[in-house]
């Protein structure tokens with residue numbers, strides 16, 4: 111994501127200081143990660159260095175003095191060029207859901223692992239996928255007794271749970287989007303997120319159906 | 332809305348609430364095809380429940396049984412304490428007219444009638460005067476954002492406008508339950524959003540329960556809860572998932 115172009119876009123509305131840019135970014139892109147103030151500051155320095163923005167005086171408003179920045183003609187040209195440039199249609203699909211399913215299928219098809227010694231940690235994610243939109247990806251190491259079998263990866267079960275988490279997030283976004291008085295920035299960003307979650311969901315549904323067919327072929331009971 | 336109410340889609344509620352409509356072990360065959368095989372589902376007062384599932388999984392048949400339009404071969408349908416599947420036809424059709432509203436994918440508006448007359452129809456059938464019916468129908472059309480289109484016939488409206496008129500007609504009598512079978516199935520995404528927003532807001536305002544059939548996840552996301560149908564039964568996957576919570 112090009113922070114410099116986004117800042118140029120925000121500056122296109124008129125001169126601003128760093129804190130104001132951060133605040134407006136977070137308002138305009140409500141589903142995005144909030145911009146760090148340090149990042150705003152270093153990006154502004156680079157825009158000035160490259161002649162795309164310049165200092166427009168200071169503004170104190172009773173409080174501490176703040177530097178105002180404005181876009182230059184060169185900056186406006188750079189912004190227009192970026193906004194019209196075609197983005198490559200996602201040539202590399204590196205998604206965690208996809209990776210988990212592929213790895214679980216590999217594990218399920220491979221030889222049954224023998225249980226290790228008692229100290230071998232088995233990594234089990236404790237995050238409830240349905241309880242949070244952005245579940246903590248850090249798994250917690252759990253020691254298991256030597257006699258316990260190694261838990262088998264189950265892609266079908268994972269897909270069902272992941273689907274429920276996606277649906278829960280889609281319900282939240284729909285509520286946000288359709289709340290009376292939702293502004294355009296909120297609606298657009300909720301739409302964007304909803305369509306991407308929907309795409310994941312379709313892929314998960316198709317994959318679940320494919321797995322059922324594969325299982326039925328191997329084990330026709 | 333709180334994050335806890337959003338975090339899961341339970342098969343049935345655990346708070347002791349009594350469902351307004353409950354089906355148990357429904358089976359229904361169309362000739363050789365077994366459309367339903369022991370489907371059970373509960374709908375609570377004021378909730379929007381999405382029923383999803385692949386094409387041919389029995390969603391429409393389930394809706395027809397729940398709405399008292401089709402009698403199941405086996406199983407029970409209980410609405411507000413009475414067995415719908417055992418109710419005499421005359422009593423059933425009166426109940427459908429006074430307590431239920433129905434919206435389909437398309438085709439339920441009468442082509443020769445204007446939006447206002449289409450919406451007034453259920454009130455006229457219930458014995459209202461023409462003037463009172465028109466007044467009330469006009470209010471409902473306004474609520475669904477189709478004021479100004481009262482004089483148009485279905486063929487002169489967009490698909491989204493026609494569906495909102497159909498919703499106004501389904502809700503004009505103040506039903507307890509609205510059955511909607513793929514109400515946005517023939518609409519583009521913006522028209523679908525308008526129809527679903529109107530339906531969800533109105534249902535929540537009036538406390539009307541909605542059984543919403545859809546295979547579109549973005550439409551199901553307007554519901555409070557979701558169940559899946561697979562091969563004529565509420566999916567065992569969903570049950571297994573609930574058991575893990």
Ligand SMILES: Nc1ncnc2c1ncn2[C@@H]1O[C@H](COP(=O)(O)OP(=O)(O)O)[C@@H](O)[C@H]1O
Nearest residue numbers: 361362364366385386387388389390391392393
């Ligand atoms: N009137 C009918 N006559 C014969 N078969 C039917 C009839 N209605 C539905 N079916 C069959 O029953 C199954 C379930 O249909 P339906 O309830 O319409 O599913 P869905 O709404 O999920 O697509 C399908 O195989 C369908 O072809």
Ligand SMILES: [Mg+2]
Nearest residue numbers: 390391392512
């Ligand atoms: Mg159907």
